[in-house]
Amino acid sequence: MVTLAEVAQHAGVSASTVSYVLSGKRSISAGTRQRVERSIQELGYHPNAGARALASSRSNIIALMVPLRTDMYVPVMMEIAIAVATTARIHGYDVLLLTGEEGPDAVRRVTGSGLADAMILMDVELDDERLPLLRQSGQPSVLIGLPADTAGLTCVDLDFTATGALCAEHLALLGHRDIAVIGEAPAVYERHTGFAERTLDGLRNRSRELGLRMLHRPCEGGYDVMAVTLARIFDERPGTTGFVVQNESAVAPLLALLRQQGRAVPEDVSVIAICPDQVATQASLRLTSVAIPAQEMGRRAVEHLVAKLDGHGTDEVVLLAPELTVRASTGPVPSAG
Amino acid sequence: MVTLAEVAQHAGVSASTVSYVLSGKRSISAGTRQRVERSIQELGYHPNAGARALASSRSNIIALMVPLRTDMYVPVMMEIAIAVATTARIHGYDVLLLTGEEGPDAVRRVTGSGLADAMILMDVELDDERLPLLRQSGQPSVLIGLPADTAGLTCVDLDFTATGALCAEHLALLGHRDIAVIGEAPAVYERHTGFAERTLDGLRNRSRELGLRMLHRPCEGGYDVMAVTLARIFDERPGTTGFVVQNESAVAPLLALLRQQGRAVPEDVSVIAICPDQVATQASLRLTSVAIPAQEMGRRAVEHLVAKLDGHGTDEVVLLAPELTVRASTGPVPSAG
DNA sequence: ATAGGTTGTCGAAGCGCTTCGACAGGGACT
DNA sequence: AGTCCCTGTCGAAGCGCTTCGACAACCTAT
Structure with a gap:
């Protein structure tokens, strides 16, 4: 050597x-x-990395904590992780992969040992147990996701409240009066994941303002579960003509089931998906969707973190504005009769 | 501090x-x-991690190089990565996330700087350009995947040749004579990714031995592409009754299209998927499949690496035996008429 | 010519840890 | 009682780098 x-x-x-x-x-x-x-x-x-770290008290490593759970759409996580790694390298940093499993201990360990100079946390819950530690450790960090209390934290996320509102608006504008929301798996709501609840808030509030009737059903994804969920929805609200799907693994099943039931999309019912563009364009018909800008989130997170490490960085909440792309799955509400 | x-x-x-x-x-x-x-x-x-690394020349970090590409099924990669991270922690190691983007340079950098004690490489091509470097660097490493020349290397992978053979056998046993293989995206074959070619070899050889006629079509996945591919297959071989799908993002479209064309599964055609169990069980019908044991691959890779780092480790090729689970998508060939 | 300011280089200290050899003390033997 | 060997502890060296203060050499302005 x-x-x-x-x-x-x-x-x-x-x-x-x-x-x-x-x-x-x-x-x-x-x-x-x-x-x-x-x-x-x-x-x-x-x-030599070790010697350098010792002498300069800088490891040039950013820790990235990814969720261990698999009840959320994995490709988004992966895309974020890769964007983080790629952007970090551009700025001279390497990325340490931490799993959510270790929880707060990982924060303590990494902070205490100087293994990493900074952290990025994914899958942040509204009242995340890692946050107090992070605040008191004083370690530079960025959250991807939005907790309830953002004081003293930097967060990057899609504006899911606005996303929900946008979906409601689009459907209202097309004349729909009864909409159903196919949400994430129940577990996602149970642990109070910010993005899921915020989307719902946006949908609810805007629906109310616009006079839409809205039914929300969590859904684990997969064909069988979706079939049951869908049946219940039409049972309860036979007049439902608009769907908003937030769980990517429910998208394909939903489309298949609707077709099977003889409900044409978009002639009879409209469907909006909240999902990466790839999912929206690879489905059996091109879906109107609000994109989840995974890459951008990863990139922005790193850039904020690097700015902090360079001294010119502020605590700030960055909410990316949602963009709705109209494709072939939404249309005007069918004329009654 | x-x-x-x-x-x-x-x-x-x-x-x-x-x-x-x-x-x-x-x-x-x-x-x-x-x-x-x-x-x-x-x-x-x-x-302090840096001081420790300096004094002991051991960083207790394992580098994991994940592919940047998104033309392969991402959840498998993610599952492997998470299994690697989890297992590594159990053995006292952290994981550094490297993207394939940097290519051979990353190997040089990590090796030279002592950033990591060892490496795990994913998405290994048959004639991978990172391998010569890895061999000469003498750094302990494990590949997830199987290159053409495994001399002096440790590899962990599913036995994809056997996987292909297994699929052919199952279909032959059910009386199928004409089968079609929906493969990975063309790009995957173009860069000579081992697993794709090996699966094909296994399918081809066993098919020949068993007197099956086999048609292979790469396929990028997604509904539209799948529609075209499927049409061509039935054009060329109208008597096709068995399908083997290796591209996970082609599974749902294939099932939807078959149903749409009035071909019942498994009454008219049988479908075997090579995919994680989750995909097989969440589809519109429970698919007969050969599982991709992502977790196990990640775990085994780390365990081999740790054994090497502890001195008692050997260069070795570990091929996990495939297991075919019969579910509801395969059945006896329809009686002619 | 001289004071003052740059610019480019060097030496030495020290970052926090591991590890080697040394050695004091206490048993178990002759 | 003396020798030998453990066992448990310590001191010191050194891992390879960064960084601070010092300083020679040069340039500019008086």
Whole structure:
């Protein structure tokens, strides 16, 4: 293993000079810089991460805590994680993968050991038990998701309240009066995941304002469960003509079932999905949808974190504005009769 | 930040004693151990990761390189990643998340800097460009996937050749003579991903042995693409009665299309999926399938790696035996007429 | 020519830990 | 009683880097 000292000797300069060439923290003459850089090349030098971390108290690592659960749409999580890793590398950071399993302990461990310089938390609950620790640790962090109390925290999320409202508006505008919301799995609501509840709030409030009747049903996804859920919905509200689906694994089943029942989309019923664009465009018909901007969320989270680490960063709640793309699954309400 | 020295002082022992309490590398009297442990508790001490890495040349970090691509079924990747992270923690390791994007450079960087003690590579191609580097670096590593040349490497993978053979056997046994294979996206074959080609080999060879006619069509997944693919298949081989699907995002569309065309499953055609159990059980009918044991692959990979890091580890290719679960999507070939 | 300010380089200290060799003390033997 | 060997503890060195203060060399303005 090649060390700084060896590079220095090879280039005929002192160790500190090599260090300054690497970090750029002091000015170095062009000639010296070139000699050092050549030596680095020739010897194949890579700075030792541990030594660097020890001396500078900076690990250049960002910890990312991903949910262990699989009751939420996994590809979104993965897309966020990859966006985080990619963006982090651009800024010179590596990413440490923590699972939600460890919970608050992981925060303590990472904070205490200096393993990571900062944290990104995904799947934040409204009243998340990791937050008090995070606040008191003073470690720079960004949440992807929105807890109830955001004081002293930086959060990045899609504006799910606005997303819900947007869906209600779109359906109302098309003349629908009775809509049903196919929500996330019950467990998601039970643990008070912010995004699910906020979407619901947005839907409810806007529906009320617009005079829509709205029925909400959590749904675990999968064909059989969806079949039962759908049957119950039409039982209770036979006049339902609009659907908003928030659980991606319920999308395909819903479409299949509607077709099977002879309900044409969008002629008889309209369907809006809240899902990544890929899901919306790969379904059996192109779905009107509000996109979940997974990549952007990951990217923004890292950029905020890096800004904080560089000193110019603020506590802030960033809510991305939802965008509804009209495709082939929504249309005017069928004329009565 | 609390240091070893402070703990030592608080407990009235020397720093090295505290270190030995922590590592267990020398025997410590019960009394001393307890005093030290109490001090650690009281002061809330966490060893500094950088200092530890520097002094011991061990970072206790495993690097995991996940594919950046999204043309393969993402949940499997995620499940593997999470199993890796979880298992690694059990053995005292953390996981560094590397994206495939960086390619061979990431191997060099991680190896050279001592950032990680070992690597796990996912999405290995038959002739992967990262392998020469990995071999020469001498860094302990495990591949999830199977390259063409496994000399000097440890690999963990599902036995996809056997998987293909198993599918052919099952269909042959039910009396099918004409089968179609819905494969992964063309890009997956183009970059010579081992598992896709091996599955195909297994299917082809066993089909030949059993007198099956087999048609293979790569397929990107999604409803529209699947529709075109399916139409071409029945065009070319109208007598097709058996399907093997390897692309998870083609499963739901295939079932929907078959139903739409009035072909009953399993009465008219049989369908086997190669996919995680969750996909097989959540589809519109319970699918006969060969499971992809994502968790087990992740777990085994880590365990092998840890064994290597502990000195008792061998280069070895671990192929997990496929298991076919018969569910409701396969049945005897329809009697002619 | 001289004071004052840059610029580029160096030496040394120190980050917090692991680990090696040393050694005091106490049993179990001769 | 003396030797030997454990067992448990300590001190010190050193891991490879960053960073601070020092300082020589040069440039500019008097």
